[in-house]
Amino acid sequence: xxxxxxxxxxxxxxxxxxxxxxxxxxxxxxxGHLGTLDPLATGVLPLxxxxxxxxxxxxxxxxxxxxxxxxxxxxxxxxxxxxDPLEPAVxxxxxxxxxxxxxxxxxxRSPDLDLDTLQQLAAKFHGLIEQTPPPFSAKKIHGVPxxxxxxxxxxxxxxxxxxxxxxxxxxxxxxxxAHFRARVSSGTYMRSIAxxxxxxxGPGAHLESLRRTAVAEFDLTQAHTxxxxxxxxxxxxxxxxxNEQIEDIEKxxxxxxxxxxxxxxxxxxxxxxxxxxxxxxxxxxxxxLDRAPEDQEPAINAGATRFEAFxxxxxxxxxxxxxxxxxxxxxxxxxxxxxxxxxxxxxxRQVKVFHGQRVLIAIATRVAGTLFHxxxxxxxx
Numbered sequence: 001x002x003x004x005x006x007x008x009x010x011x012x013x014x015x016x017x018x019x020x021x022x023x024x025x026x027x028x029x030x031x032g033h034l035g036t037l038d039p040l041a042t043g044v045l046p047l048x049x050x051x052x053x054x055x056x057x058x059x060x061x062x063x064x065x066x067x068x069x070x071x072x073x074x075x076x077x078x079x080x081x082x083x084d085p086l087e088p089a090v091x092x093x094x095x096x097x098x099x100x101x102x103x104x105x106x107x108x109r110s111p112d113l114d115l116d117t118l119q120q121l122a123a124k125f126h127g128l129i130e131q132t133p134p135p136f137s138a139k140k141i142h143g144v145p146x147x148x149x150x151x152x153x154x155x156x157x158x159x160x161x162x163x164x165x166x167x168x169x170x171x172x173x174x175x176x177x178a179h180f181r182a183r184v185s186s187g188t189y190m191r192s193i194a195x196x197x198x199x200x201x202g203p204g205a206h207l208e209s210l211r212r213t214a215v216a217e218f219d220l221t222q223a224h225t226x227x228x229x230x231x232x233x234x235x236x237x238x239x240x241x242x243n244e245q246i247e248d249i250e251k252x253x254x255x256x257x258x259x260x261x262x263x264x265x266x267x268x269x270x271x272x273x274x275x276x277x278x279x280x281x282x283x284x285x286x287x288x289l290d291r292a293p294e295d296q297e298p299a300i301n302a303g304a305t306r307f308e309a310f311x312x313x314x315x316x317x318x319x320x321x322x323x324x325x326x327x328x329x330x331x332x333x334x335x336x337x338x339x340x341x342x343x344x345x346x347x348x349r350q351v352k353v354f355h356g357q358r359v360l361i362a363i364a365t366r367v368a369g370t371l372f373h374x375x376x377x378x379x380x381x
């Protein structure tokens with residue numbers, strides 16, 4: 001199976017857990033994802049399968065959209081709810097904005113939150129900012145993931161990186177919790193934003209929950225649970241097995257009918273003998289085995305159609321690239337890695353090349369004028 005399918009990742013699963021589960025469902029090793037989600041987070045996790053795993057290189061800088069909850073009152077060592085609470089730092093920055101008790105807070109205190117204050121604070125994070133990744137992250141220090149060092153309680157020093165916060169809106173406040181929506185560049189850690197907001201307010205904060213609602217051109221309306229996908233796939237296997245049994249029965253019937261027809265000798269009019277009662281000289285029609293009513297038979301290939309519908313239509317992928325449909329001769333040239341002329345796309349830098357409506361065979365790059373060279377050729381396309 002070659003395609004892109006959107007998973008609604010459950011909480012508590014790593015992105016790699018989801019990939020492994022999909023490998024078992026599909027019965028194939030070639031499965032990857034288009035952007036890691038923390039175990040705490042849920043939502044949009046695009047998976048690429050088969051030869052289309054090579055599309056991952058075009059999604060490394062994809063924009064992401066999130067909704068979530070920041071809990072104020074105390075920070076954690078992972079900057080989210082999966083971590084251990086940290087005692088607030090002592091200093092002038094922690095003496096202001098202190099108010100009522102927060103359940104679960106090591107210090108027993110949290111800031112008095114109001115929507116206006118948090119909205120003003122959120123505005124400070126808009127645009128291009130320098131952000132320090134969490135110590136419990138996949139960022140590498142001398143080739144070692146930072147989270148491995150943090151788990152061993154070793155010092156983790158990560159350099160700030162530039163990220164872009166395109167939208168960060170505080171939607172509502174409920175006690176010590178603030179609900180938000182954010183649209184950010186690739187590489188942005190919402191955990192770090194929650195942590196820094198807590199530092200600015202005083203007693204600390206952490207990311208309590210996070211749901212990714214969109215990645216690049218994919219969103220939650222296209223997402224399916226692993227249970228949905230596995231259920232449809234299992235039904236497909238059962239239906240295919242039933243169809244194979246029906247085909248075996250039909251082949252057996254055809255063989256038996258041929259054998260019966262070969263054994264019947266023609267009757268000659270000059271022969272004189274009495275036929276058994278109810279019989280005549282004409283050859284009888286071969287017997288037909290009883291069959292179940294048609295409405296009880298499985299719909300052939302219905303399961304495969306339903307399962308394929310879970311995958312994103314290939315022409316919806318990489319909408320920033322125009323599409324072109326190649327005839328048989330052009331498709332053969334592209335599959336062999338040879339350049340082709342595409343006059344109608346002379347201004348495009350890269351194009352998606354299809355053979356038919358659904359089969360993506362290549363991503364081609366313009367090298368000069370109207371001449372395009374296949375940068376990526378999908379072998380099973």
